[in-house]
Amino acid sequence: MTKPAFLITIDTEGDNLWRNHRHITTENARFLPRFQQLCEKYAFKPTWLTNYEMATDPVYIAFARDVLARQQGEIGMHLHAWHSPPTLPLTDDDWRYQPYLIEFPEPVLRDKVTYMTRLLEETFQTKMVSHRAGRWAFDVRYARILTELGYRVDCSVTPGVDWRAAPGAPQGTGGTDYRHFPREAYFLDEKDISRPGNSGLLEVPMTIHPKHPPLLNALKQGYDRLRGKRRNPSMNWLRPGRNNLALMKRAVEQSLQQGADYVEFMLHSSEFMPDGSPTFKNEADIEQLYQHLDALFAWLQPQTQGMTLAEYYDRRMG
Numbered sequence: 001m002t003k004p005a006f007l008i009t010i011d012t013e014g015d016n017l018w019r020n021h022r023h024i025t026t027e028n029a030r031f032l033p034r035f036q037q038l039c040e041k042y043a044f045k046p047t048w049l050t051n052y053e054m055a056t057d058p059v060y061i062a063f064a065r066d067v068l069a070r071q072q073g074e075i076g077m078h079l080h081a082w083h084s085p086p087t088l089p090l091t092d093d094d095w096r097y098q099p100y101l102i103e104f105p106e107p108v109l110r111d112k113v114t115y116m117t118r119l120l121e122e123t124f125q126t127k128m129v130s131h132r133a134g135r136w137a138f139d140v141r142y143a144r145i146l147t148e149l150g151y152r153v154d155c156s157v158t159p160g161v162d163w164r165a166a167p168g169a170p171q172g173t174g175g176t177d178y179r180h181f182p183r184e185a186y187f188l189d190e191k192d193i194s195r196p197g198n199s200g201l202l203e204v205p206m207t208i209h210p211k212h213p214p215l216l217n218a219l220k221q222g223y224d225r226l227r228g229k230r231r232n233p234s235m236n237w238l239r240p241g242r243n244n245l246a247l248m249k250r251a252v253e254q255s256l257q258q259g260a261d262y263v264e265f266m267l268h269s270s271e272f273m274p275d276g277s278p279t280f281k282n283e284a285d286i287e288q289l290y291q292h293l294d295a296l297f298a299w300l301q302p303q304t305q306g307m308t309l310a311e312y313y314d315r316r317m318g
């Protein structure tokens with residue numbers, strides 16, 4: 001039998017964007033070879049989903065070109081709307097509000113996606129086929145534009161998560177509500193991205209599972225509503241935290257028990273650097289992260305087959 005795919009997706013972006021700096025640095029590019037080497041140790045192939053500041057960083061460009069030349073990974077596209085060219089302000093302070101790309105008018109959305117696609121293709125001399133939206137914000141227009149530009153895979157869907165409470169532009173309604181989206185890979189319906197359809201774009205949702213049974217989640221949310229709060233159920237992502245190795249393994253087990261043909265891991269490139277994120281603040285945190293990653297990858301290797309998003313698409317197509 002064919003083993004389930006292990007898909008490693010890295011949002012490849014500037015340093016500690018959670019701090020909302022107005023000047024973005026890209027020091028984390030120097031820390032990426034260590035993770036790439038770990039992936040190769042276990043025959044896994046990361047997909048580096050790359051945004052504007054990294055696509056123009058010489059250190060990252062050299063690193064990514066080497067990965068491509070050795071066929072040990074894939075470069076995909078990632079886009080943060082508030083500073084990705086062409087820059088057309090949506091609010092009185094886009095750096096503060098970090099508006100979602102889906103909040104911009106469609107011509108601006110199209111121009112930004114087209115610009116990033118061309119930049120990456122010219123820089124790395126390879127067709128862009130894989131994508132993840134910045135801040136997980138996706139809609140029908142975005143999907144259609146990606147399809148028109150030749151993309152084959154999107155991995156923006158976070159099943160069970162409602163991002164509407166995460167604000168973008170003050171006049172907007174927040175992010176995308178993924179509570180009723182499929183958990184397994186599906187070709188999108190071109191008129192409703194929450195349903196399987198006949199478009200050419202394969203959606204590969206993140207590996208995410210509720211931490212608690214449905215009844216307990218319903219009780220917790222009911223209590224939150226009585227207190228005037230709106231929160232998502234507690235979710236378990238295949239994504240490293242400070243001390244969640246067991247929970248990551250549990251997310252994998254849940255997916256495989258349900259018959260999934262892939263599991264999808266994610267992290268941000270800046271999280272491989274001390275003080276590059278709120279989670280991993282110093283060298284000790286980074287060393288613990290790598291201990292957990294090594295243990296996770298060793299555990300996953302006999303159960304899964306490493307592949308990029310594009311390779312997973314090809315396997316699905318037969």
